[in-house]
Amino acid sequence: MTPSPHLLLTIDYESWFAPSRRYDFLPPETRYELDGERSRHAVDPILEVFGESKVTFYLVGEMVEWYPELPEKISNAGHEVGFHCHIHRRLDNAKEIEKDLIASAGWIQKFNVRGYRAPMINTVEEVYPLLAKHNFNYSSSQYAPAGITVKKGDVWEIPVSTLPLLKMPTEFHAPRYMNIKLVSGGEFPYGSSFMSGLFRKTVYRIIESEFKAGRSPVIFLHPYEIVTPKGYPQNFIVDMLHHPLLFPFTFNKSKFLKDLLKNFPTSTMQDYIKEL
Ligand SMILES: [Zn+2]
16 A cells, blocks of 8 residues: 655664764763753754654664653654664674664663664664564665665665656665665765755755655654754854864754645654555
């Protein structure tokens, strides 16, 4: 069955420094200090922006340890709570992925978390049986054209959306992330907030045309793109100078978000799966 078109808007709930790899292996206390309660204070204003629109939030596990009220607040507002890894960094083998899943097992069980989003939308095929073992029913950790869903054993992959400009891809094996191979294959990964940062109007128009074609686009934004954290992006300047490609992640996209919410019906991923 083809689900009726909805905007599958997702929030990767991570701290302002997460786009840079420089912080991934610091002690957790240092990351907590760097966050400095910013992600705690952002949640209420963000939930307010969503109003009655229901979406999916993928939380970083160590942030749930820092701010235990986060999953409850998000879930009480009617949104889906998903998992964006215990520590926000790239995991490229089964052993590391499972270790990371186990580190967050407590709150994952408590909030019946069933959706997974790998950091940087970059994972490996081995993730799917592990997710099944840990009671997840879907992952959103690849890039692929809107409307594509792939069953990997008992777990759905519901990719972040691309627009295929040359030909329709036929292989959907992880990793399928934003790299030269993806883009040179003719896919425009408009679901990434990198693209909505650079080409807001184009992304909006693509979403409009996907709806007309009956497809449900999957896009993501970050909390620091909705509510600008204190001292940001000044405190991120060193990272941006080293990696200018991080710039689009620092643009505030709250107007874009409000336009989307005003004009497109949203859905959580779990409600979308029910129609598959
Ligand atoms: Zn992330």
